[in-house]
Amino acid sequence: MARPTPLLKDELDIVIPTIRNLDFLEMWRPFFQHYHLIIVQDGDPSKQIKVPEGFDYELYNRNDINRILGSKASCISFKDSACRCFGFLVSKKKYIFTIDDDCFVAKDPSSKDINALEQHIKNLLSPSTPYFFNTLYDPYREGTDFVRGYPFSLREGVQTAISHGLWLNIPDYDAPTQLVKPSERNTRYVDAVMTIPKGTLFPMCGMNLAFNRELIGPAMYFGLMGDGQPIGRYDDMWAGWCCKVICDHLGYGVKTGLPYIWHSKASNPFVNLKKEYKGIFWQEEIIPFFQSAVLSKEATSVEQCYRELAKQVREKLSNVDPYFSKLADAMVTWIESWEELTSNKIVAGGVKASSGGVHHANGPTTKVASPLPPPPAVVEELGSPAA
Amino acid sequence: MARPTPLLKDELDIVIPTIRNLDFLEMWRPFFQHYHLIIVQDGDPSKQIKVPEGFDYELYNRNDINRILGSKASCISFKDSACRCFGFLVSKKKYIFTIDDDCFVAKDPSSKDINALEQHIKNLLSPSTPYFFNTLYDPYREGTDFVRGYPFSLREGVQTAISHGLWLNIPDYDAPTQLVKPSERNTRYVDAVMTIPKGTLFPMCGMNLAFNRELIGPAMYFGLMGDGQPIGRYDDMWAGWCCKVICDHLGYGVKTGLPYIWHSKASNPFVNLKKEYKGIFWQEEIIPFFQSAVLSKEATSVEQCYRELAKQVREKLSNVDPYFSKLADAMVTWIESWEELTSNKIVAGGVKASSGGVHHANGPTTKVASPLPPPPAVVEELGSPAA
Numbered sequence: 001m002a003r004p005t006p007l008l009k010d011e012l013d014i015v016i017p018t019i020r021n022l023d024f025l026e027m028w029r030p031f032f033q034h035y036h037l038i039i040v041q042d043g044d045p046s047k048q049i050k051v052p053e054g055f056d057y058e059l060y061n062r063n064d065i066n067r068i069l070g071s072k073a074s075c076i077s078f079k080d081s082a083c084r085c086f087g088f089l090v091s092k093k094k095y096i097f098t099i100d101d102d103c104f105v106a107k108d109p110s111s112k113d114i115n116a117l118e119q120h121i122k123n124l125l126s127p128s129t130p131y132f133f134n135t136l137y138d139p140y141r142e143g144t145d146f147v148r149g150y151p152f153s154l155r156e157g158v159q160t161a162i163s164h165g166l167w168l169n170i171p172d173y174d175a176p177t178q179l180v181k182p183s184e185r186n187t188r189y190v191d192a193v194m195t196i197p198k199g200t201l202f203p204m205c206g207m208n209l210a211f212n213r214e215l216i217g218p219a220m221y222f223g224l225m226g227d228g229q230p231i232g233r234y235d236d237m238w239a240g241w242c243c244k245v246i247c248d249h250l251g252y253g254v255k256t257g258l259p260y261i262w263h264s265k266a267s268n269p270f271v272n273l274k275k276e277y278k279g280i281f282w283q284e285e286i287i288p289f290f291q292s293a294v295l296s297k298e299a300t301s302v303e304q305c306y307r308e309l310a311k312q313v314r315e316k317l318s319n320v321d322p323y324f325s326k327l328a329d330a331m332v333t334w335i336e337s338w339e340e341l342t343s344n345k346i347v348a349g350g351v352k353a354s355s356g357g358v359h360h361a362n363g364p365t366t367k368v369a370s371p372l373p374p375p376p377a378v379v380e381e382l383g384s385p386a387a
Numbered sequence: 388m389a390r391p392t393p394l395l396k397d398e399l400d401i402v403i404p405t406i407r408n409l410d411f412l413e414m415w416r417p418f419f420q421h422y423h424l425i426i427v428q429d430g431d432p433s434k435q436i437k438v439p440e441g442f443d444y445e446l447y448n449r450n451d452i453n454r455i456l457g458s459k460a461s462c463i464s465f466k467d468s469a470c471r472c473f474g475f476l477v478s479k480k481k482y483i484f485t486i487d488d489d490c491f492v493a494k495d496p497s498s499k500d501i502n503a504l505e506q507h508i509k510n511l512l513s514p515s516t517p518y519f520f521n522t523l524y525d526p527y528r529e530g531t532d533f534v535r536g537y538p539f540s541l542r543e544g545v546q547t548a549i550s551h552g553l554w555l556n557i558p559d560y561d562a563p564t565q566l567v568k569p570s571e572r573n574t575r576y577v578d579a580v581m582t583i584p585k586g587t588l589f590p591m592c593g594m595n596l597a598f599n600r601e602l603i604g605p606a607m608y609f610g611l612m613g614d615g616q617p618i619g620r621y622d623d624m625w626a627g628w629c630c631k632v633i634c635d636h637l638g639y640g641v642k643t644g645l646p647y648i649w650h651s652k653a654s655n656p657f658v659n660l661k662k663e664y665k666g667i668f669w670q671e672e673i674i675p676f677f678q679s680a681v682l683s684k685e686a687t688s689v690e691q692c693y694r695e696l697a698k699q700v701r702e703k704l705s706n707v708d709p710y711f712s713k714l715a716d717a718m719v720t721w722i723e724s725w726e727e728l729t730s731n732k733i734v735a736g737g738v739k740a741s742s743g744g745v746h747h748a749n750g751p752t753t754k755v756a757s758p759l760p761p762p763p764a765v766v767e768e769l770g771s772p773a774a
Contacts, residue, residue, distance in 0.1 A: 109496065132587070132588055132589070132590075132674065133583050133587050133588065133589035133590075133643075134589075134590075135551065135553060135559075135589060135590060135592070135643050136553070136558060136573065137577060143571065143572075143573070143574065143575065144558070144571075144573065144575065145558070145560060145564050145568065145571065146560075146561075146564065147558065147559050147560060147561075147590050147592070148559050148560055148561040148564075148590060148592065148620065148624070148663075149561070149590030149591075149592075149621070149623075149624040149627075149670065150561075150590055151670050151671055151674050152563075152667065152671070153671050164522065166522060166523070171523060171531070171532070171534065172522075172534050172535050173532060173533075173534060173535055174534075174535040174536070174537075176539075177532050177533065177535075181532065184530065184531075184532065185530075186523065186530070186531065187530065188530065188531065188578055189578070190524060190577060190578050190579045191575055191576070191577050191578070192575075192577040192579060196520050196584075197583075197584050197586070197587035198586075198587075199584070199585075199586045199587070200519070200520050200584035200585075200586070200587065201519055201520065202519070202520035202521075202522060203519075203520075203521075203522060203534050203535060203536030203537055204536075205522070205534070205535065205536075233535065234536070236536075237535070237536040240536075256520075256522050276535075280539065283536065283538050284538055284539070284540050287519065287538050
């Protein structure tokens with residue numbers, strides 16, 4: 001039987017930050033094999049990351065990041081999964097799916113393997129409804145609709161920018177909750193996708209996340225975390241707050257719910273506490289800041305919105321900690337890098353087919369999957385994305 | 388084995404608007420039998436409504452409503468399920484659960500009967516989280532919690548005022564959707580309860596609804612619908628919009644999701660269209676009105692909030708249709724009735740035990756369940772609640 005062409009095969013990149021061999025891809029092979037992967041190798045660039053054969057991928061290590069971005073590489077975190085946003089930057093595709101390398105294929109209640117990517121694509125390709133709550137959840141899903149009392153003028157919805165997926169098994173808890181409930185596991189499959197209403201912030205987790213890069217890419221910056229920074233594990237949260245405020249301003253939708261992945265292992269709560277503890281009290285000021293952030297009418301592009309937000313971060317959060325001035329600088333550097341690479345894209349548009357590499361002049365470590373067995377595994381454990 | 392005392396047995400009334408014999412209670416017996424029922428009989432008061440034996444109830448027909456409220460009875464709708472709010476008014480309990488008489492016990496995915504009332508009580512007794520979205524849904528539920536990035540200062544939540552339950556089988560669609568999708572059935576059991584965020588309106592359905600009467604009762608007015616009114620089927624919507632704005636203002640939570648009931652029969656879409664059609668275009672102006680409604684700092688009680696809202700309805704919606712002036716009047720009449728009966732409550736506080744009746748001086752048709760078989764069924768079908 002002929003299999004249908006995978007959805008958005010040539011319009012989506014899968015971005016994976018990692019410090020280890022990507023054996024986890026074996027389980028995802030039926031769902032990922034037709035897509036292009038962008039692997040962002042964190043930590044020691046001399047280590048070699050093994051990728052199972054048959055995948056089409058490009059891999060960037062720290063040397064590649066430094067070479068491609070030059071002095072602007074300072075905006076890309078090191079020894080933290082925040083480095084994944086470099087993959088968003090160098091992608092030329094319209095859609096991104098990003099997943100952690102400790103996430104496996106989950107099963108739905110009928111024991112069927114969940115094609116997480118396919119569900120994300122469905123979420124992104126159907127509208128969102130941020131202006132009014134539909135009590136039967138996603139009204140565009142087969143077998144459901146808008147309920148009585150839902151204004152007809154709002155039933156076309158808006159474009160969806162972000163699809164936030166969830167996790168079975170190990171829930172995405174902070175260190176204090178991990179410490180208090182070390183053996184809590186998420187076993188509940190909630191069969192729903194919903195739009196997060198306009199004006200409401202949410203904790204966006206980067207573990208299982210997809211987005212429309214053309215709509216919101218420039219705001220998908222994961223901040224300064226990890227090596228040399230006073231904080232970790234707030235990379236995706238930061239991106240989520242910025243993105244939500246900008247989506248609300250520009251009228252784009254953010255969905256959460258399905259698909260689930262199977263999150264295989266809990267990170268060390270003691271290590272996490274060390275990374276998080278400043279964030280735990282900073283967020284008490286950061287969240288009110290984002291809740292009250294207003295962007296100007298003149299900010300009609302994501303880039304403009306992001307620059308305005310960077311300015312407000314500098315003005316209003318620097319008193320919380322000098323770190324936020326540095327972060328505001330990095331936000332500007334990020335958006336400059338984005339604009340630079342996006343304009344490059346136009347110039348270098350036709351070259352991509354040759355090997356899957358980007359920016360050939362200063363090319364990354366581009367690899368085409370080999371039928372030969374890959375070199376032995378190299379493991380690095382220090383302070384890196386999936387630790 | 389000794390069964391535990393039902394939750395809130397003496398603190399909750401079940402309010403049922405009806406035009407027919409309440410045979411549907413048979414199926415609910417295991418869950419409702421220990422609770423007191425308030426039955427609001429719509430339509431012809433000379434008809435006799437049969438209640439299965441063994442239930443403790445009081446029943447009010449139109450004559451009772453007129454006698455108890457006098458001239459203020461004009462605020463209670465006739466020939467429309469909106470009349471149910473009279474039951475909220477005469478209740479003396481802290482909590483209300485209201486259900487339609489075409490709603491049966493649904494089964495969860497493990498085929499177990501769902502105790503809808505118990506789930507509503509759980510929802511009402513646990514806090515809500517209107518200020519920040521928790522991606523794993525109700526954080527107070529067993530086996531789950533707040534996720535990483537959820538501000539700790541918000542984890543105590545706020546008091547829950549409303550629990551909005553859902554429907555398996557016949558979904559609560561408007562007439563146009565019923566006409567377009569006559570055979571669509573809701574078969575998806577979404578195992579979640581969530582708080583509707585602050586600032587977001589939702590379509591509140593009165594079919595399967597519980598609330599804390601002390602917190603929000605005075606705003607739970609179902610408007611002027613049915614006989615003599617230009618509109619129907621917007622009673623619960625109206626109450627929902629008013630309640631949500633007031634809950635947001637006073638800092639109370641509104642939850643939706645579990646429990647499901649089994650909604651047995653679709654109402655006639657042609658009849659519904661006739662009732663709804665004005666509402667379908669009015670709501671395009673009503674919803675922006677509620678979305679932008681601001682209550683003053685001085686409004687610190689539900690009653691004060693409700694009076695302010697009535698004033699704003701008169702000022703801002705009367706230009707949509709003169710009906711809204713009448714509705715604003717009725718809102719004031721309702722709140723006056725509420726205040727009047729609430730003060731009566733204090734005076735007549737000790738009498739209730741004698742027969743379950745309320746306001747003995749001008750008492751309702753109060754009945755104590757009889758072990759004898761009740762009189763034969765009387766059916767009335769015109770324009771009434773569960774038609």
